[in-house]
Each structure stands twice: as C-alpha cells, then as structure tokens.
Amino acid sequence: MFAKQDYDCVVIGAGVQGSFTAYQLAKHNKKTLLLEQFILPHTRGSSHGQTRIIRRAYEQDFYTQMMGEGYQLWAQLEKEAGVTLCRQTGLLVMGPETSGDFPLVKNTLLKNKVPTVILSRDNFHQHIPNMVLSEGHGALVDQTAGVLFADRALKAVQDQFRKLGGVIRDNEKVTEIEPGPVVKVTTSGGAYQARNVVITAGPWTNKLLAHTGIQLPLETIKINVCYWREKIPGTYSVKQRFPCFLLTECLESREHIYGLPSNEYPDLVKICYHMGSKTDPDYRDLQTDTSDIDILKRCVSRCVPGLVPEPAVVESCMYTLTPDRHFVLDYHPNYSNIVIGAGFSGHGFKFGPVIGKLLRELSLGEEPSFDLSPFKIRRFQSEMKSDL
Ligand SMILES: Cc1cc2nc3c(=O)[nH]c(=O)nc-3n(C[C@H](O)[C@H](O)[C@H](O)COP(=O)(O)OP(=O)(O)OC[C@H]3O[C@@H](n4cnc5c(N)ncnc54)[C@H](O)[C@@H]3O)c2cc1C
Numbered sequence: 001m002f003a004k005q006d007y008d009c010v011v012i013g014a015g016v017q018g019s020f021t022a023y024q025l026a027k028h029n030k031k032t033l034l035l036e037q038f039i040l041p042h043t044r045g046s047s048h049g050q051t052r053i054i055r056r057a058y059e060q061d062f063y064t065q066m067m068g069e070g071y072q073l074w075a076q077l078e079k080e081a082g083v084t085l086c087r088q089t090g091l092l093v094m095g096p097e098t099s100g101d102f103p104l105v106k107n108t109l110l111k112n113k114v115p116t117v118i119l120s121r122d123n124f125h126q127h128i129p130n131m132v133l134s135e136g137h138g139a140l141v142d143q144t145a146g147v148l149f150a151d152r153a154l155k156a157v158q159d160q161f162r163k164l165g166g167v168i169r170d171n172e173k174v175t176e177i178e179p180g181p182v183v184k185v186t187t188s189g190g191a192y193q194a195r196n197v198v199i200t201a202g203p204w205t206n207k208l209l210a211h212t213g214i215q216l217p218l219e220t221i222k223i224n225v226c227y228w229r230e231k232i233p234g235t236y237s238v239k240q241r242f243p244c245f246l247l248t249e250c251l252e253s254r255e256h257i258y259g260l261p262s263n264e265y266p267d268l269v270k271i272c273y274h275m276g277s278k279t280d281p282d283y284r285d286l287q288t289d290t291s292d293i294d295i296l297k298r299c300v301s302r303c304v305p306g307l308v309p310e311p312a313v314v315e316s317c318m319y320t321l322t323p324d325r326h327f328v329l330d331y332h333p334n335y336s337n338i339v340i341g342a343g344f345s346g347h348g349f350k351f352g353p354v355i356g357k358l359l360r361e362l363s364l365g366e367e368p369s370f371d372l373s374p375f376k377i378r379r380f381q382s383e384m385k386s387d388l
C-alpha cells in the first residue's frame with residue numbers, strides 16, 4: 001500500500017475545466033493536486049485540438065454575461081503566461097430569422113450591448129463573400145468572438161498552475177474515491193487525501209461518480225471533427241479576416257453546424273456538426289457512425305461553395321451532454337466537500353477560466369460569482385429519482 005499524501009484539494013481530470021480549477025485553487029494558496037489518467041498532453045477527452053470558438057452570442061443571458069468575465073480572465077492568463085491564446089475574428093450567426101435560436105441570440109446580444117453587426121440580405125455578400133445566406137435566414141456578427149488556441153491554452157494554464165506550486169500527476173488513473181470529512185483518493189500510482197475534491201472528469205464523470213453512489217443523466221457522444229479543403233487557397237482564411245460561423249439551423253439539419261476560418265492546417269476549414277453518436281469514452285474509436293458527415297457534406301456544398309464538399313481530415317473528440325445542454329456546477333448531493341464540474345455539452349471550453357473560478361469558489365465554500373441555479377444537479381430530479 002502507498003502512504004497517503006495530504007493536500008488541501010485534489011482535482012480529478014486535467015482537461016480545460018480541471019486545469020483551470022486547479023490553477024484557481026493554487027492561486028488562492030491551496031495545496032492542490034491535479035490528477036490525470038493519461039500522459040499529458042493527450043487526445044482522448046474533450047479538450048484537445050488546436051482551436052475552439054470563443055463568443056458572447058448565446059440564446060441565454062447567463063452565458064453571455066458569464067463570458068463578459070470570461071474574456072477578462074483569458075486576457076489575464078495571456079498576460080501571466082506571456083502567450084497569445086485568442087484571436088478575434090467575429091462570429092457570423094445565421095438561421096431562420098423569426099424562429100428557433102437565431103432571434104434568441106440576436107435578442108441576447110442586443111440586450112447585453114455586445115458589439116454586434118446585423119447584416120441584411122443586401123449587404124451580406126459585401127461582408128461575407130463565398131457563403132450563401134439561405135432564404136428566410138437572418139445574419140449577424142458577434143464582433144467580440146474569435147478563435148481560442150486550445151492546446152496552447154491548456155499547456156499555459158497547466159504551466160501557470162505548476163509555477164504557483166501546484167502538482168500534476170499524469171498517467172495516474174483514479175480507481176477509488178472514499179468520501180468522508182477527509183476524502184481518500186486512490187490512483188493507479190498512489191494514494192492521497194484531501195479536505196476537498198473536485199471531479200472534472202469529462203466523459204468519464206459517471207465512471208468516477210459510481211465510487212460515490214450517484215449517477216448523473218450524462219450522455220457521451222463522439223464528434224467527427226472535419227476539416228474541408230479550400231478550392232482556392234486562402235478563401236476562408238483567418239488572414240483574410242474570415243469569421244467563425246454558426247448556423248443555428250439549415251435545410252440539411254436542425255442541429256447547429258459551426259465553422260472556424262482556415263488557420264491551424266493550411267487551406268483547411270474546420271466545420272463540425274454539433275451532435276454525434278453515443279460512445280463509451282474508453283472505446284471512442286469503435287463508434288464509426290458517419291451520418292453526421294453526410295449531413296455536413298450537403299450543407300458545405302450548398303452554403304460554403306468555395307470548399308471541396310468532402311472532408312480532407314477527420315479527427316475525433318467527445319461531448320458530455322446533459323439533457324438540457326447546460327453545465328453541471330454543483331456540490332455532490334451527499335457530500336458537500338466533493339464538487340462536480342461536468343456536462344459541458346460541447347460548448348464549455350470558452351468558459352474554462354470562469355468555470356475554474358466558480359468551482360474554486362464552491363470548493364472553498366465562497367459565494368459563487370454568478371447565479372448557479374441553471375447548473376444545479378437538482379434539476380435532474382426526475383431523471384435520477386433513486387439517487388437524490
Ligand atoms: C469537436 C469539439 C468542438 C468543440 N468546440 C467548442 C468551441 O468551439 N467552443 C467551446 O467553448 N467549447 C467547445 N467544445 C467543448 C469543450 O471543448 C468541452 O466542453 C471541454 O473541453 C470539456 O472539458 P472537460 O475538462 O470537462 O473534459 P475533458 O477535456 O475530457 O477532461 C476530463 C479529463 O479527466 C480525465 N479523467 C477522466 N477520468 C479520470 C480518472 N479516473 N482519473 C484521472 N483522470 C481522469 C480525462 O482523461 C480527461 O483528461 C468542443 C468540443 C469538441 C469535442
């Protein structure tokens with residue numbers, strides 16, 4: 001048996017949410033251990049890859065407002081780490097003008113005074129060449145939006161955490177959690193104890209929560225991350241100031257489809273379908289459904305005609321979905337010294353610095369800086385009757 005090492009707080013899972021939480025705890029002088037099952041960096045969870053979208057364009061005020069602080073915290077990390085993590089490109093949002101998510105996003109942006117340009121059918125092509133605005137669709141640009149350099153960001157926050165005295169142990173899978181006033185955590189390589197534990201295990205959350213007697217209504221899906229070749233190199237390039245884009249709905253799909261300008265791979269534009277097929281995170285690559293790619297091919301061919309409508313590169317990533325697609329940021333229902341950050345439902349990266357701060361606040365028993373009622377476990381009462 002291993003001798004148990006003492007920490008103020010153990011954070012389980014070194015994706016974007018666990019890494020920012022650990023960094024926040026260390027910043028508040030807590031002796032913090034960040035545990036990761038795989039050797040870092042890895043590509044098997046939800047936080048890997050070169051890029052993510054950052055935006056304030058949301059259907060709900062609470063996300064738009066959280067991102068107000070989000071941008072400040074990203075800028076703070078850029079300053080501390082001395083690296084560029086964001087590039088402003090704007091986000092073009094398109095969708096049915098008077099139904100579904102488009103009018104909600106427009107309303108939220110205007111209500112919260114987010115710098116926004118509303119495009120008309122007449123001036124659309126002047127601003128956005130080489131894209132098709134469907135009949136009956138509205139278009140706007142959230143000017144605050146842009147690209148986050150995801151892998152670089154993860155490394156930056158983990159480096160800052162270490163500089164603050166934090167300890168990262170990768171290649172250590174948590175195999176046992178024993179709740180109590182002092183929580184005991186056993187891994188494949190050691191044993192630890194801490195007054196507080198934060199679980200940020202992404203797609204593996206329920207596997208870990210099984211050690212604590214609850215299951216949340218989470219579903220893990222595999223996302224095919226598709227890159228599409230420009231017919232004329234540079235047409236949709238970040239250097240040409242082409243924006244990120246989000247189609248709230250289109251002829252081919254009622255799910256969101258989103259894209260980022262060509263940047264990380266020369267002449268390739270990343271366009272993904274905001275849904276996928278169910279998977280077990282330990283067997284992600286056995287999920288081979290490509291019906292999402294068929295939908296994307298039809299949409300790309302019609303709406304982004306300057307791209308070859310066949311993906312040139314397909315990578316894999318995972319979402320952990322909640323039934324309402326809102327996050328879980330809460331105390332464990334039975335143990336107040338275990339905090340859970342989960343269910344980021346494919347849109348959590350941009351919030352990393354805010355989530356880290358909120359999970360630190362919960363963990364230290366402080367008043368959270370935002371109203372966390374949309375993120376409470378209680379909302380799943382009907383889905384998990386026996387556990388609550
Ligand atoms: C294709 C794709 C595109 C996306 N685009 C955007 C976007 O444009 N903008 C945006 O804001 N968000 C986006 N997201 C969502 C965002 O990336 C995720 O919400 C976020 O990365 C979730 O992070 P996480 O830390 O919760 O999970 P993960 O990154 O999966 O981290 C969990 C970690 O826990 C570790 N772990 C699990 N179990 C154990 C254990 N037993 N012991 C030790 N360690 C363990 C895992 O190995 C993993 O490293 C996208 C996601 C995908 C997949």
Ligand SMILES: O=C(O)[C@@H]1CCCC=N1
Nearest residue numbers: 053246256258274346347
């Ligand atoms: O979170 C984001 O911005 C992206 C794009 C829209 C769908 C999900 N992720």
